[in-house]
Amino acid sequence: MKEYTRLSDIQQELNAGNTSCVALVEAYLKNIETRKDLNAFLEVYSDEALTRAKVIDQKLQSGNAGKLAGMVIGIKDILCLKDHKVGASSKILEGFNSLYTATAVQRLIDEDAIIIGRLNCDEFAMGSSNENSAYGNVKNALNPDYVPGGSSGGSAVAVQAGLCHASLGTDTGGSIRQPASFTGVFGLKPTYGRVSRYGLIAYASSFDQIGPFTKSAEDAALLLEIMSGADEYDSTCSDEAVKSYQLDTQKKYKIAYLPATLEHKGLDPEIKSKILSAIEKLKAEGHEVKAIEFPYLDYLVPSYYVLTTAEASSNLARFDGVRYGKRSENAESMDDVYYNTRSENFGPEVKRRIMLGTFVLSAGYYDAYYGKAQKVRRLLVESSRAMLEDYDFILTPTTPTTAFKIGEKSDDPIAMYLADIFTVQANLAGLPAVSVPLFEHSNGFPFGLQLMSDKFEEAKLLSFSKTLLENKTLFN
Numbered sequence: 119m120k121e122y123t124r125l126s127d128i129q130q131e132l133n134a135g136n137t138s139c140v141a142l143v144e145a146y147l148k149n150i151e152t153r154k155d156l157n158a159f160l161e162v163y164s165d166e167a168l169t170r171a172k173v174i175d176q177k178l179q180s181g182n183a184g185k186l187a188g189m190v191i192g193i194k195d196i197l198c199l200k201d202h203k204v205g206a207s208s209k210i211l212e213g214f215n216s217l218y219t220a221t222a223v224q225r226l227i228d229e230d231a232i233i234i235g236r237l238n239c240d241e242f243a244m245g246s247s248n249e250n251s252a253y254g255n256v257k258n259a260l261n262p263d264y265v266p267g268g269s270s271g272g273s274a275v276a277v278q279a280g281l282c283h284a285s286l287g288t289d290t291g292g293s294i295r296q297p298a299s300f301t302g303v304f305g306l307k308p309t310y311g312r313v314s315r316y317g318l319i320a321y322a323s324s325f326d327q328i329g330p331f332t333k334s335a336e337d338a339a340l341l342l343e344i345m346s347g348a349d350e351y352d353s354t355c356s357d358e359a360v361k362s363y364q365l366d367t368q369k370k371y372k373i374a375y376l377p378a379t380l381e382h383k384g385l386d387p388e389i390k391s392k393i394l395s396a397i398e399k400l401k402a403e404g405h406e407v408k409a410i411e412f413p414y415l416d417y418l419v420p421s422y423y424v425l426t427t428a429e430a431s432s433n434l435a436r437f438d439g440v441r442y443g444k445r446s447e448n449a450e451s452m453d454d455v456y457y458n459t460r461s462e463n464f465g466p467e468v469k470r471r472i473m474l475g476t477f478v479l480s481a482g483y484y485d486a487y488y489g490k491a492q493k494v495r496r497l498l499v500e501s502s503r504a505m506l507e508d509y510d511f512i513l514t515p516t517t518p519t520t521a522f523k524i525g526e527k528s529d530d531p532i533a534m535y536l537a538d539i540f541t542v543q544a545n546l547a548g549l550p551a552v553s554v555p556l557f558e559h560s561n562g563f564p565f566g567l568q569l570m571s572d573k574f575e576e577a578k579l580l581s582f583s584k585t586l587l588e589n590k591t592l593f594n
Contacts, residue, residue, distance in 0.1 A: 119145035121280060123333045125340065128188040128283070132178055139171035139178070139188055139232065142283075146190050146234060150281045156257045158272040158281055160195050161203060162235040174230050184230030185344065189337075192276045192285040195236045196243055197223055197328070198317040206319045207251040208241045210463035211443040220317020221352065222286065222328045222345040229344050234282050237272030241465045242434065243288055243321045245269045246296060246537040247527065250467045255524055258301060260563060264521040267297030270331070274301040277331045284332045284341060288318060290325045291422050292516075292541025295553035295568060299516035302555045302564030303331050304583070306338045309573045310548035311356035313342070314349035320433045322426035323354070325545045335584035338552075339363035342576060358574050365581040367588065373400065374410040374509040379540055382415065384518045389565055392557050393515050396567065396593050403589075407513070410505055417494050419535055422542040424478050424491035431475030434468070470531065495546050502547040506572040511582065513569055514540045516553040520563035540568060550576050554583050556593045567593075 120137075122128045131137045147164055167190070177183040193199065196206050198216035205211040219227070227233065240250040248256040248271025256271040258264040259279035266275045270287025274297035277285050287294045289307035298305025306329045313328045320326060330341040340363070348357040375397060380390050401407050439445035439459030446458035464472070478487035505512055518539060527534045544551035550573070553566035567586070571579040586593075 119149065119280070122283065125186070125189050125283065125337050132188050139174045140168060142188060142190055143167045143171040143232060143234065146280075146282055149279065150235070153259070153279050153281060155262060156259055156275050156279060157238055157254050158256055158275040158279070159192065159235045160205070160207065160238050160253055160272075163202070163233060167232050167234045170232050174232065177230065184228065185340065186226060186229040186231040189284060190232045190234050190282045191226060192235050192237045192273060192282040193223055193233060194239050194270055194273050194285070194287045196239060196288055196319045197286060198319075199223055199233065199236070202236070204236065204319065206242045207239045207253055208463065208465065208468070209252045209444060210437050210459070214443050218317060220328075221314035221349045223317065225345050226341070237276055237285060239272055240269035241468050242319065242430070243269040243290055243293055243326075244430070244467050244471055246292070246534050247522075248272065248297070249524060249528060250465055252465055257524070258521050260301075260521075263523055264563070265300065265524055267300035267521065269293040271297050273331050274298055274303055274305070277301075277303045277333060284330055284337055286328060287331055289327050289329055289545065290321050290426060291545050292538045294329045294331065295516050295541050295551060295566070296537065298331060298553040298555065299564070299566035300521040303333060304335060304338055304555055304587075305329065305331050305553045305566075306342065306576075306580070307544060307551050308342055308346070308576060309356070309550045310545075311354055312358070312550070312574065312576070313345045314352040314355040316349055316351035316355075322429035323433060324429060325426055327545075335365060335580045335587060339365060339577070339580045356574075361577065363577045363580060365577070365584045367581060367585040369581065370404045371406070371510040371582055372508070373405055373407045373511045373513050374505050375407060375513040376412040376415070377409045378412050378415040379514045382518065382539065384536055384539070385515065386519045386559075388559055389515050389518070389520075389557075392593070393567065396556070397513070399592055410509070412501065414494070414498055414501060415539070418498070418542050418546065419539055421491040421494040421498070422538070422546055423474070423535060424487050425495065427471045427475035428479050428488050429475070431472045431479065434472055498543065499547045502543060502549060502570070503572065510578060511569045511571050513567065516540060516566035516568040520559045520561060520565050544570050549573060550579055552579055552583050554586050556586060556590055558594055
């Protein structure tokens with residue numbers, strides 16, 4: 119199968135009669151079967167996708183196909199699709215069928231996207247390596263001994279390995295950008311509230327955001343444009359007008375970078391060297407790039423995990439064996455139903471985060487932990503927004519390392535949590551951010567450059583990302 123970077127290339131081929139939606143779906147299904155070892159898909163909608171492809175081929179012939187005709191998409195197993203299984207890669211939702219479709223997914227379907235299946239992820243989106251799924255690890259397509267990143271590892275690998283053209287993931291603290299960096303694809307986390315969260319199984323409601331994995335900034339822009347906008351089913355979704363994302367690659371920008379991120383002791387020396395080199399090359403290209411002090415780097419991960427685990431302990435209380443999903447068969451009383459169901463069917467990482475969240479919300483500790491973390495979050499929001507009053511972007515590495523071996527950090531939760539040190543700022547502040555796949559490490563693995571912009575400045579963010587990708591050879 120020919121490899122397509124942009125949907126526009128696919129549609130050009132479709133209009134010329136050189137391929138069809140059916141042929142595209144058949145090719146992706148073949149790739150999925152060939153790379154079953156990657157464990158990216160939990161379920162493939164083979165017959166349904168082919169039937170849908172035939173319908174869209176007819177619409178193309180009639181000239182009334184939607185904007186996404188020819189785009190084959192996989193969705194993370196945390197997004198609802200009516201009458202299909204959705205399980206957050208957890209045993210506790212085994213066999214559960216969704217009663218409705220997530221708004222973001224429905225908007226893509228309405229524009230003739232073809233949904234090809236649901237993708238593996240860390241259980242309830244809790245993880246940085248995709249080793250926490252109840253259905254086994256997702257593997258990096260470059261080397262199956264290595265992780266793809268998490269929690270949206272299946273979504274990243276599906277695009278990396280050519281199992282679908284694009285995919286949807288969710289980003290609570292870097293769960294789109296970190297796996298995008300590890301797999302060498304483009305990942306976008308929109309502004310909090312830009313895309314409706316209706317139909318997203320919540321981990322931490324004030325952090326979660328749906329976003330795309332693609333191989334181009336143009337496709338990310340198109341998907342975002344279609345998914346965005348007010349939704350009567352989500353009161354946290356912004357009614358900010360959705361503009362057409364026309365990408366301007368000619369403009370010069372003011373960019374802030376944070377020396378604290380480049381001096382962090384956990385940062386791979388080669389990543390540091392290449393980021394510093396990129397900064398100099400951006401200056402040479404006419405962009406204004408300046409160092410800005412950021413004194414809160416060491417507070418990012420602690421405040422993030424206090425707040426997200428608190429929200430998780432509340433959100434996951436509904437999974438109790440009474441209202442949703444699987445119920446323990448070893449229960450003789452109502453207390454047993456709750457205790458046994460949750461003990462047997464939640465994985466170790468989910469249990470860890472629920473217990474942490476319950477602790478920080480408990481009497482005597484609420485003010486010491488949760489209250490302080492909220493105050494820190496306010497400082498981080500104000501500091502980040504203040505920087506973006508004077509600069510178009512904040513530039514950092516996406517991740518401190520490239521992909522690591524499966525099992526390498528499993529016994530050290532703190533080391534695993536620190537993998538999110540550069541990505542959680544955007545979620546704490548509600549800012550849009552991207553990981554641009556610019557670099558290749560001497561170990562053969564890719565890694566990304568992270569850019570953050572002010573709220574609802576995705577058009578600017580994607581325009582600059584396109585500029586960088588068009589000049590990728592300049593940075594290697």
